[in-house]
Amino acid sequence: MTPDPETANEDAARERRFAAWNHAPRRLADGPAGGTLAGWLARLAEEGAGVWDLAGRPDLYGDGVVTALEERTAALLGTGAAAFFPTGTMAQQVALRCWADRTGSPVVALHPMSHPERHERGALVRLAGLHTVHPTAEPRTPTADEIRELPEPFGTLLLELPLRDAGFVLPTWEELVETVTAARERDAVVHLDGARLWECTAHFGRPLTEIAALADTVYVSYYKSLGGLSGAALAGPPDLVEEARAWRHRYGGQLFQQWPAALSALVGLERELPRLPEYVAHARTVAGVLREGLASAGVPWFRIHPEEPHTHQFQVWLPYGAEELTEAGVRQAEEDGTVLFRWWEAPGPPGTAMAEVTVGAPGLGWGPADVREALSAFLARVPGTG
Structure with missing residues (x-):
């Protein structure tokens, strides 16, 4: 059976994303699907x-x-x-x-x-x-x-x-x-x-x-x-x-x-359980820095939700398509070794996308300057934000 070109392209894109995210040394949290079989064993x-x-x-x-x-x-x-x-x-x-x-x-x-x-x-x-x-x-x-x-x-x-x-x-x-x-x-x-x-x-x-x-x-x-x-x-x-x-x-x-x-x-x-309160506290810091950074960058519309996270996870909404934001994030992971966001089309107005941000153990090493730097580098890769 001849492989469907569209399916093959989707599979290749998925593999590229996972490879970029898994090999990036700087991230806010370890992904649940990250790593290799040998590493997990x-x-x-x-x-x-x-x-x-x-x-x-x-x-x-x-x-x-x-x-x-x-x-x-x-x-x-x-x-x-x-x-x-x-x-x-x-x-x-x-x-x-x-x-x-x-x-x-x-x-x-x-x-x-x-x-x-x-x-x-x-x-x-x-x-x-x-x-x-x-x-x-x-x-x-x-x-x-x-x-x-x-x-x-x-x-x-x-x-x-x-x-x-x-x-x-x-x-x-x-x-x-x-x-x-x-x-x-x-x-x-x-x-x-x-x-x-x-x-x-x-x-x-x-x-x-x-x-x-x-x-x-x-x-x-x-x-x-x-x-x-x-x-x-x-x-x-x-x-x-x-x-x-x-x-x-x-x-x-x-x-x-x-x-x-x-x-x-x-x-x-x-x-992990004893450290979760620490992750929650740092997620509030990260959310605050992202809010300030997006405002300073002049992004026409954005939302950090909740404004002060209730847990160590929160949403970031931007007025761009998920495809272009995902490409910017993958390039950042490939070129800088940094993962800040993972995007998908938001269930809201057309042309918006939403990312769920999780702050875990790796993110505790990110100070406010690190978050600002990562955000700036990400936005520089999004068409129309430069």
Whole structure:
């Protein structure tokens, strides 16, 4: 079969981008898909030895290192139990299915920008037979009044913390407590989509145990924020978690061996979790410098959202096409060895693009002057900004 030229060109462009980003020595954060297989294996062997006895046997159907990870996660969140899942998509579908059976209601109230609605191909409806209602379409977490005034009954309220597609935004602690209280008033259970819950402590000024205690169940990711290979956990009461294990098996999530993902997750909990508040603080510095730099450069329109990041991730919007901004970023990585942005077409006005900026361990070495220099070098490569 003759290769499709358009597909071949797209593949080549993708390979060029990844090569440029992966080989650039200066970046604000390590990408989840960065590095090489050999590098990941060497890193897992080196770092894994600090959190687990590598002379032991691999796990079999979730014992050993996987059980240890589940117990560590439950302790960190202050829940009675936790179950490891290969994906967060599966974990949340199972959680919401279990709650639907227990509450007698197949209706889930959640934001239309939340992950199950935007990124799971309608799985809640097509696989679990659930139905969804939206308390609000505003780019923020639903308020207590919106929960109270929702005209339709629902059995479960799902809150994504932070709400990623809205800009990694969080409510205040008081607003969150009031929203949860409003759901309880309607006899609903509360499930937290906490894929990035780990980095919420700085914004709320509360420990993970206190945040998780607001909900009946919590899902957390091991590769978002923590840098693990993959995997997630569903945490909550022991009886519900045990029921979730049965559904995990039915969904095909009872894998024979999962030790690489579990081992990398333990490394993340040991090394990355304690540093997340530091990343959040530095993200606020980076966002401020970018705002000042874009204004000084005379860019006709831009947005840093939120103005002060709630987590160690935030959005940057510019009035140019994603293709030209991506080319500028790839050239900067190839020529200067610096990665500042990764762009895609924004779901907004035509001719705008949005980048999600993440500040991790590598970014802590960037002072304000470094950010200004990288921004200036990037803009110099964007047509029409010189």
